[in-house]
Amino acid sequence: xxxxxxxxxxxxxxxxxxxxxxxxxxxxxxxxxxxxxxxxxxxxxxxxxxxxxxxxxxxxxxxxxxxxxxxxxxxxxxxxxxxxxxxxxxxxxxxxxxxxxxxxxxxxxxxxxxxxxxxxxxxxxxxxxxxxxxxxxxxxxxxxxxxxxxxxxxxxxxxxxxxxxxxxxxxxxxxxxxxxxxxxxxxxxxxxxxxxxxxxxxxxxxxxxxxxxxxxxxxxxxxxxxxxxxxxxxxxxxxxxxxxxxxxxxxxxxxxxxxxxxxxxxxxxxxxxxxxxxxxxxxxxxxxxxxxxxxxxxxxxxxxxxxxxxxxxx
Amino acid sequence: xxxxxxxxxxxxxxxxxxxxxxxxxxxxxxxxxxxxxxxxxxxxxxxxxxxxxxxxxxxxxxxxxxxxxxxxxxxxxxxxxxxxxxxxxxxxxxxxxxxxxxxxxxxxxxxxxxxxxxxxxxxxxxxxxxxxxxxxxxxxxxxxxxxxxxxxxxxxxxxxxxxxxxxxxxxxxxxxxxxxxxxxxxxxxxxxxxxxxxxxxxxxxxxxxxxxxxxxxxxxxxxxxxxxxxxxxxxxxxxxxxxxxxxxxxxxxxxxxxx
Numbered sequence: 001x002x003x004x005x006x007x008x009x010x011x012x013x014x015x016x017x018x019x020x021x022x023x024x025x026x027x028x029x030x031x032x033x034x035x036x037x038x039x040x041x042x043x044x045x046x047x048x049x050x051x052x053x054x055x056x057x058x059x060x061x062x063x064x065x066x067x068x069x070x071x072x073x074x075x076x077x078x079x080x081x082x083x084x085x086x087x088x089x090x091x092x093x094x095x096x097x098x099x100x101x102x103x104x105x106x107x108x109x110x111x112x113x114x115x116x117x118x119x120x121x122x123x124x125x126x127x128x129x130x131x132x133x134x135x136x137x138x139x140x141x142x143x144x145x146x147x148x149x150x151x152x153x154x155x156x157x158x159x160x161x162x163x164x165x166x167x168x169x170x171x172x173x174x175x176x177x178x179x180x181x182x183x184x185x186x187x188x189x190x191x192x193x194x195x196x197x198x199x200x201x202x203x204x205x206x207x208x209x210x211x212x213x214x215x216x217x218x219x220x221x222x223x224x225x226x227x228x229x230x231x232x233x234x235x236x237x238x239x240x241x242x243x244x245x246x247x248x249x250x251x252x253x254x255x256x257x258x259x260x261x262x263x264x265x266x267x268x269x270x271x272x273x274x275x276x277x278x279x280x281x282x283x284x285x286x287x288x289x290x291x292x293x294x295x296x297x298x299x300x301x302x303x304x305x306x307x308x309x310x311x312x313x314x
Numbered sequence: 315x316x317x318x319x320x321x322x323x324x325x326x327x328x329x330x331x332x333x334x335x336x337x338x339x340x341x342x343x344x345x346x347x348x349x350x351x352x353x354x355x356x357x358x359x360x361x362x363x364x365x366x367x368x369x370x371x372x373x374x375x376x377x378x379x380x381x382x383x384x385x386x387x388x389x390x391x392x393x394x395x396x397x398x399x400x401x402x403x404x405x406x407x408x409x410x411x412x413x414x415x416x417x418x419x420x421x422x423x424x425x426x427x428x429x430x431x432x433x434x435x436x437x438x439x440x441x442x443x444x445x446x447x448x449x450x451x452x453x454x455x456x457x458x459x460x461x462x463x464x465x466x467x468x469x470x471x472x473x474x475x476x477x478x479x480x481x482x483x484x485x486x487x488x489x490x491x492x493x494x495x496x497x498x499x500x501x502x503x504x505x506x507x508x509x510x511x512x513x514x515x516x517x518x519x520x521x522x523x524x525x526x527x528x529x530x531x532x533x534x535x536x537x538x539x540x541x542x543x544x545x546x547x548x549x550x551x552x553x554x555x556x557x558x559x560x561x562x563x564x565x566x567x568x569x570x571x572x573x
Contacts, residue, residue: 180424183416183431187405194403197365198420198476199391205424 004174006308007257011170014260015163022159026152029159033227035260035267036162040169041220042247042259044213049253050177051206052189053105056241057113060097060120061090061214063236065221067124070137070231079158079226080145086222087215094214095207102207105192117236124233136232139225155227162223169216170256176212177256185209217244246285250292252299261300318343318480318512319364319395323373326359326536333359334370335536341480341514346503348523348544349516350557351533357516358400360533361482365397366390377480396478400485400516402469406458410449410468413457414440417475440475446505447471462489467498474505481506483515487522495519499526520558524548532557 018036022029041062048055065086072085101112124131131137143149144157176182184205187195195202225231234240243266251262269288273281296303317340324337333356341347349357362368364375366387375383382390405413411432416424418436432440444450447467452460460468466489473481486502487495503526506513517523523530523544530547532540534556540547547553 175430176427178430178432179427180416180419180429180431181427183408183412183419184424186407187416190406190408191403194405194472195420196387197367197391197397197403198417198472199388200420200424201388208425208427 003305003308003312007174007255010257010304011167014257014264015167018163018264022156029155030227031267031271032264033155033159033162034224035263036159036166037220037223037227038244038247038267039251039260039263040162040166040223041217042244042251042263043166043169043173043256044216045244045248046253046256046259047173047176047182047185047209047213048206049248050182050185050189051209053109053206054245055113055213056110056238056245057115057117058213058217058244059236059238059240060113060117061094061217062221062224062240062244063117063120063124063231063233064093065090065218066225066231066235067131067137067221068218069222069225070139073139073142077140077142078144078146079142079161082142082226083161083219083222086218086225090218090221091211091215094211094218098207098210098214102203102210114238114241117241118238121233121236121238124236131233134233136230139229139231141229142226158223158226162227165219165223166260169219170260173256181205181208246289248299250289250299252296252301252303254298255301255305257304258299258301261304265300315342315344317341318378319514320376321360321364321373322376324360324363324370324375325372326356326363326368326370332356332536334363334373337373337536337538339531339538339541341512342529343479343512344510345512345528346506346526347514348527348530349514349533350518350520350523350530350553351539352557355533356536357533358484359536361397361484361514361516364390364482365395391476391478394479395482396473396476396480397482398466398470398473398484398486400488402462402465404457404460404465404468404472407456409454409456410444410460411437411440411453413468413472414443414475417472418443421476443471443475446501446508447474448501463491463494463498466490467502470502474509474511477509478511480512480514483513485516485518487517487519495522496525520548 018032022032041058045055045058068086068089069082072082076082097116101109104112125133149157184195184200188202188206192202247262247266250266252258269285270281273284292299319341321337321339324334326334337360351357359368363370366385369384374381377393377395405416415431415436418439419431441450441453444453449468449471452464466486470483470486487499490498499522527544529542530544531538532547532553540550540553
């Protein structure tokens with residue numbers, strides 16, 4: 001069996017396992033929806049990592065997507081419309097900001113994104129009249145495609161949407177990374193100047209990936225808003241951006257399953273660690289990150305793919 | 315034969331060092347023009363100015379009737395001028411085949427997010443190109459695993475994949491083993507002649523220059539000190555002493571006096 005097919009099989013098995021876990025433990029549905037949403041945002045960050053660029057500010061787009069849902073929900077109380085609306089808002093914002101940040105590389109790229117996300121955080125916090133400051137905005141109950149659903153059905157619908165989006169974005173990212181545009185991202189990392197001398201604008205290559213990553217993060221934010229039904233400026237805080245980078249490293253950037261493996265592992269460790277050792281859960285996550293960096297540079301997906309390749313060659 | 319590239323009065327200095335001090339040069343369509351000269355004479359600077367990497371402080375560069383002075387590398391490549399590098403600029407995480415395919419994609423337009431890079435047509439073209447350079451057996455190897463000579467050839471193959479009318483090569487044979495040098499250049503010359511590419515190459519090996527160049531330009535302190543057919547230029551005692559390093563009876567004024 002080829003690696004892409006194994007990946008697809010693993011994705012389907014993972015999806016089935018999540019559905020079973022959500023059925024067996026109802027509160028798990030919420031945790032897994034958030035994990036899938038974060039996985040989608042990290043998938044976008046992974047595109048940028050292919051170009052060797054780390055964004056420490058993508059929580060900006062998660063928050064923007066979430067607040068787009070919160071602001072538009074009273075006028076447009078339907079998840080089927082709010083999700084594309086959030087995607088559109090973050091695509092536009094990603095294009096405008098991307099035109100600026102795609103000129104920079106490495107630490108400057110990372111820090112500019114961080115700075116912009118913190119500007120957005122401050123705006124959400126200070127403009128109380130519109131944003132309700134640190135209190136945040138409560139999202140009213142939403143319909144789905146014109147239907148008014150009971151709470152459980154609604155939660156299943158959002159969970160299913162998150163799963164379907166994760167699958168579609170994962171599939172798209174896989175195709176994108178194999179395309180000339182995706183391969184040019186890796187070329188930016190190794191020999192950007194050569195791209196220019198081949199007539200390719202490396203800036204536009206990075207911009208395209210940046211806009212896609214912003215849109216994915218926006219969809220993630222919309223899903224988080226629809227699930228938690230409450231948005232606060234903390235969604236845009238720098239630790240939220242750091243969390244996404246943490247998940248990218250934990251899951252591994254070598255394959256499209258990595259972000260989702262990382263996100264699920266992260267959320268589960270966080271939930272269980274917070275429940276058992278409330279004061280130490282961040283220390284546990286830190287130790288996990290340290291172990292990954294020291295002993296598994298390819299993250300969880302790196303460990304899985306190495307085993308798969310060994311088995312195929314054996 | 316018409317001039318494909320015309321440089322007029324090109325000037326560029328780095329601090330007090332004049333890398334180009336009034337360069338006038340016509341590159342004729344279809345010819346192989348070798349540039350020789352000591353290190354620091356401004357040979358690479360000429361390539362860098364022609365390909366848009368450096369902006370001259372004075373003078374003009376005209377390509378096929380259009381002035382391209384100071385234009386961006388991307389724009390110049392699209393007009394038909396490609397280059398290879400003294401230190402090969404390969405995408406090290408990609409295979410040799412993917413490197414070639416990326417160059418083909420750059421020529422054809424990379425903005426297709428849903429079709430794979432190694433689509434059948436581009437893969438076939440990449441393999442055919444690598445075959446012409448004798449690199450097909452290495453198609454699946456990562457670029458960073460190649461030896462220097464092979465990297466050089468792959469670097470040039472990528473430039474050729476862009477289907478340029480004018481190819482500028484910076485020391486195409488440096489790093490190539492002495493025993494393989496002539497074979498490599500034979501291959502290169504055949505590929506370029508077949509593709510009707512005009513070539514300008516910076517070279518330190520005078521055997522290569524003598525055998526493959528139609529004309530030779532001698533660079534000295536940012537100026538063209540001599541220009542003409544290899545037989546005449548390489549026999550010049552001043553060129554032999556100042557550029558090649560063969561001691562002959564001194565010529566007053568050195569190589570600069572022959573401009």
